[in-house]
Amino acid sequence: MTVLDNTSVKDGVDRETVDAVREVSTYKYGWETDIEMEYAPKGLTHDIVRLISSNNDEPEWMTEWRLEAYERWLKLKEPDWAMVDYPEIDFQDQYYYARPKSMEVKPKSLDEVDPKLLATYEKLGIPLKEQMILAGVESGEAPAEGRKVAVDAVFDSVSVGTTFQAELKKAGVIFCSISEAIREHPDLVKKYLGSVVPVSDNFYATLNSAVFSDGSFVYVPPGVRCPMELSTYFRINAENTGQFERTLIIADKGSYVSYLEGCTAPQRDIAQLHAAVVEIVIEEDAEVKYSTVQNWYPGDENGKGGIYNFVTKRADCRGDRAKVMWTQVETGSAVTWKYPSCILRGDDSQGEFYSIAITNNMQQADTGTKMVHLGKRTKSRIVSKGISAGKAQNTYRGLVSMHPKAKESRNYTQCDSLLIGSGCGAHTVPYIEVKNNSSRVEHEATTSKVDDDQLFYCRQRGMDEETAVALVVNGFCKDVLQALPMEFAMEAQQLVAISLEGSVG
Amino acid sequence: MALPQTKQDVTEARLSTLDMPQGASWANALRENALSRLRAAGLPDRRDEYWKYTRPETLVQAQGPEAALFEVDEEAELFGDVERLQIVFVDGVFDAEASDDLIGENVKIERLAEVSQTDIHWAKDLYGVLETRGQTPVARPLATLNTAMATDGVMIHATGKVSKAIHLVYHHKSTSSDAILHHLVKLEDGADLTIFESGPAAARFNKVMEVDIADTARFNHVRKQGRDHERVAVTHIFARLGRESAFKSFTLTANGVMTRNECVIELTGDDSVAHVAGAAVGDGDFHHDDTVFITHDAERCESRQVFKKVLRNGATGVFQGKILVKAGAQKTDGYQISQSLLLDGDSQFLAKPELEIYADDVICSHGSTSGAIDEEGLFYMRARGIPESTATDLLTLAFLAEAVQEVEDEGLREDINSRLSGWLERRRG
Numbered sequence: 001m002t003v004l005d006n007t008s009v010k011d012g013v014d015r016e017t018v019d020a021v022r023e024v025s026t027y028k029y030g031w032e033t034d035i036e037m038e039y040a041p042k043g044l045t046h047d048i049v050r051l052i053s054s055n056n057d058e059p060e061w062m063t064e065w066r067l068e069a070y071e072r073w074l075k076l077k078e079p080d081w082a083m084v085d086y087p088e089i090d091f092q093d094q095y096y097y098a099r100p101k102s103m104e105v106k107p108k109s110l111d112e113v114d115p116k117l118l119a120t121y122e123k124l125g126i127p128l129k130e131q132m133i134l135a136g137v138e139s140g141e142a143p144a145e146g147r148k149v150a151v152d153a154v155f156d157s158v159s160v161g162t163t164f165q166a167e168l169k170k171a172g173v174i175f176c177s178i179s180e181a182i183r184e185h186p187d188l189v190k191k192y193l194g195s196v197v198p199v200s201d202n203f204y205a206t207l208n209s210a211v212f213s214d215g216s217f218v219y220v221p222p223g224v225r226c227p228m229e230l231s232t233y234f235r236i237n238a239e240n241t242g243q244f245e246r247t248l249i250i251a252d253k254g255s256y257v258s259y260l261e262g263c264t265a266p267q268r269d270i271a272q273l274h275a276a277v278v279e280i281v282i283e284e285d286a287e288v289k290y291s292t293v294q295n296w297y298p299g300d301e302n303g304k305g306g307i308y309n310f311v312t313k314r315a316d317c318r319g320d321r322a323k324v325m326w327t328q329v330e331t332g333s334a335v336t337w338k339y340p341s342c343i344l345r346g347d348d349s350q351g352e353f354y355s356i357a358i359t360n361n362m363q364q365a366d367t368g369t370k371m372v373h374l375g376k377r378t379k380s381r382i383v384s385k386g387i388s389a390g391k392a393q394n395t396y397r398g399l400v401s402m403h404p405k406a407k408e409s410r411n412y413t414q415c416d417s418l419l420i421g422s423g424c425g426a427h428t429v430p431y432i433e434v435k436n437n438s439s440r441v442e443h444e445a446t447t448s449k450v451d452d453d454q455l456f457y458c459r460q461r462g463m464d465e466e467t468a469v470a471l472v473v474n475g476f477c478k479d480v481l482q483a484l485p486m487e488f489a490m491e492a493q494q495l496v497a498i499s500l501e502g503s504v505g
Numbered sequence: 506m507a508l509p510q511t512k513q514d515v516t517e518a519r520l521s522t523l524d525m526p527q528g529a530s531w532a533n534a535l536r537e538n539a540l541s542r543l544r545a546a547g548l549p550d551r552r553d554e555y556w557k558y559t560r561p562e563t564l565v566q567a568q569g570p571e572a573a574l575f576e577v578d579e580e581a582e583l584f585g586d587v588e589r590l591q592i593v594f595v596d597g598v599f600d601a602e603a604s605d606d607l608i609g610e611n612v613k614i615e616r617l618a619e620v621s622q623t624d625i626h627w628a629k630d631l632y633g634v635l636e637t638r639g640q641t642p643v644a645r646p647l648a649t650l651n652t653a654m655a656t657d658g659v660m661i662h663a664t665g666k667v668s669k670a671i672h673l674v675y676h677h678k679s680t681s682s683d684a685i686l687h688h689l690v691k692l693e694d695g696a697d698l699t700i701f702e703s704g705p706a707a708a709r710f711n712k713v714m715e716v717d718i719a720d721t722a723r724f725n726h727v728r729k730q731g732r733d734h735e736r737v738a739v740t741h742i743f744a745r746l747g748r749e750s751a752f753k754s755f756t757l758t759a760n761g762v763m764t765r766n767e768c769v770i771e772l773t774g775d776d777s778v779a780h781v782a783g784a785a786v787g788d789g790d791f792h793h794d795d796t797v798f799i800t801h802d803a804e805r806c807e808s809r810q811v812f813k814k815v816l817r818n819g820a821t822g823v824f825q826g827k828i829l830v831k832a833g834a835q836k837t838d839g840y841q842i843s844q845s846l847l848l849d850g851d852s853q854f855l856a857k858p859e860l861e862i863y864a865d866d867v868i869c870s871h872g873s874t875s876g877a878i879d880e881e882g883l884f885y886m887r888a889r890g891i892p893e894s895t896a897t898d899l900l901t902l903a904f905l906a907e908a909v910q911e912v913e914d915e916g917l918r919e920d921i922n923s924r925l926s927g928w929l930e931r932r933r934g
Contacts, residue, residue, distance in 0.1 A: 083861075407850075417860075419862065419865035419867075422833070422835075422866075423832070427859070427860060428860040428861075428871070429857070429859050430857065430859070430873070431856075432856040432875065433855050434855070434875040436847075436853075437847030437876065438850065439876070440877075441873075442872075442873075444870070444872050445871050445872075
């Protein structure tokens, strides 16, 4: 039973939309895996930070880096500007490290991987063949039909395994867990870690810098087009445990990589913390696509339980003509605080942000992006669709900044909101800072107004206004969906089989 | 949370330069109340989110900066063609000789300085009331300061259609004046009133106008802020609207190193309408901030915000606008547009156009754009033989037109346009 069953639906919002939102509200991944876990003691101290570092066999410089972050974090205050409301978090009442006991020694073959872990990923719908590969066993046959996807599976605080590593290595691509990268590729990590999201960036990023346990590392060498999609699947299983993942992606000159991220968690009454940092470095002529389907447990209809998702994601387009595309479908989490951002430093670099955020019941999402234009002729585009139902609050918060030297740059922002039921809220908080006059910035936030030029074009060809509007809006929604790689398309389509037509007119 | 010491210091320093006017017990109580609210909130500083784009230093410091007087040219008075009743303030001090008799049909006009001495007056139920309501969710401490310390102001009580417009004229004659005026406007059911304001008022000016609009009443407001470039000003309008009532306000600003115009409107009666608009042109160290907060708390209300700015030679334009639609305010129609035209590479436009919506059956939209003059439009005109400077002016006026269009009176609209083209021509040199 969801709140929606008792909600009278506004004229013009079709049944399909309501059903789709309801579908989203039934959480399919709420079970937990009964597995023997090892925990670090509760709470956060210098010793815990050292323990996490030593469990990952980290070198001394990394331990120092973490401790420095921890010292900083102690002096920071939790931010309160987002339009989200949740009970105070007791940071000492959390576990900061949890791993399955069987992972103490890294398994080398399928036989060695705990069958319960395998079953977990099977149940989460990761294809079996991938899963076999995930466990590190090369079968003689070709892997899964169609495109290959390399997966790094993170279970609570540790990476269970990474597939296709050998094949990727042939192409020169490094894809492994961040803990492995710190051990195996310290020079790269040293050079880039914290260079996009500095340790001091914000409360949660600083916390993450101190206690991050695992996550993925990607390095694509110059001129290489990564031969397959890369993916990380995050699963929170342990109770009272925060997950602090750290992802670092480096696309060297002229390279290309597409990266997918998925996440789920069991259904529990007590809220759990997830504070991730994702850093992407993009050099000259390189391109990165980063797609997320965020489906953490959202809590029940009364707002009990769920994941608090406080995430810092940022891409730095360092080189000229660098390109980044963020695509996110946000359906889970009790509280979301997430602003995947683009620093457009290189001339002619481009940033794109496509987002669909669906909140239902008592969920709260405060999400958006920052587009910081520093280079000349940089371009950015923001398309955000917020859908709010039940008693949920959905906020778009964004910044578009044109620096004085970012001549002839261009931004276009479109934020649409759709409310279903009278108990929810939809909010838009854009910041627009234009400091030169050769750049053009356009911001539109509406459920009723579409681009006049496009409308005019359609109408000129004989469409009535309603049809024209529907077509243009449909086109916009598809923009977001089409931006997703195939692997996510199915899931996302189901999550967003939602028409916005009803809200237009 | 305790106020940071720096804020306390700034607030106390400002207060030390002011004496609270004394009057009847109700007035004293309301002023004391405002004073304690101000001490709790503290005057704004640059760390406040609500002052992200405008630095409040000159508005809050103990002594305001000096402002040179503006050489008046032969320009005719903007409201000269409209029948009106003039009330003149010179550096914030009422000038009885220059003013008309404060008598009008369907209207009673008094002054705060006198009213606050009498024991029984309608003002005691309105003074500071809308200002207080306007303090949540965002504090506006400069308005609270005004309520506590205002030396004078006009109390207007309209009971029917007021045929003559009331024109508040603010002269600036002292380079170091620091004026605080607080006006109250109360419109009874079905009343209809127009208020004009013009002039720079003082080297530093802090003005609050509280407007209570009863059912079916209409309030119309046109303001021209003074051209004395060095003056600094912070103004607040707090308006509350009853059923089927209307509020319209337009502000023209040319020049001014610091102008912060806040407009806080509550639509509390069904089917009411509020329009706020502004056209601002400036260059050099011109800094203009329009901050608008409109709350929809009734059904089928309409609100419209139209703000246009033309900026040159490093001028700064700021827009912070918000539409808050409360739960139950169904069939709301909210519109907000903020645009700036940057005539050169040094000027900047900073905007935060917000929507906060808790009702599902609403149409709310906002748009914000910033850019240079349309090259294609310019080319088109030049291809037809229009000189570049004329073409630029025409395109600039066309850009401002949507805001000027919000002024109902056609003659006044034309006057405003000629002011704007005058400004453009003078800048062309």
